[in-house]
Amino acid sequence: MILALGVLAGSGTGLLIGFIARKQKRDWIAMQKKDKITTILLVLACSAIVIAVLAGYVFWYPVT
Numbered sequence: 001m002i003l004a005l006g007v008l009a010g011s012g013t014g015l016l017i018g019f020i021a022r023k024q025k026r027d028w029i030a031m032q033k034k035d036k037i038t039t040i041l042l043v044l045a046c047s048a049i050v051i052a053v054l055a056g057y058v059f060w061y062p063v064t
Helices: 004-021 033-060
Strands: none
Touching: 004 033
């Protein structure tokens, strides 16, 4: 569940940041190679951050 939500939220966040920074275009084929790599790295980084935050939140509190 943590992985699925993290990847979903991270992908959305990474694509949104790329779109705002004008690195993401509506058509993947129209993008330059440098912009594609930047978008992929943004999605991976945002997904990893969201997964880490969710996991930290879930595992912070002990189960009673």
